[in-house]
Amino acid sequence: MRLGTAIVLLALGAILTFALRVDVSGVDLQVVGWILMIVGALGIVLELAVWGPRQRRVTRTDAYGEPAGAPVRRSTTEETY
16 A cells, blocks of 8 residues: 555545545444544555665675776665655
8 A cells, every 4th residue: 555545545534434424324434434544544654664765775896897906896876765
């Protein structure tokens, strides 16, 4: 679940819980709204905890192209997700 989906579920659940006063036979829309809000909040927490900002450092060494005794060229790339 992505962050946008979790926010939509949270908003939809809040609308069903707090804004609608409709009786549907066999379905309690307030309970459905609370469930959607819980799932949306859990999705936001998991999205930020698991896929939150991370940095990964990749170091590449080109040791095969240079003659022996020459300095080794290294390049470092920082990627942020």
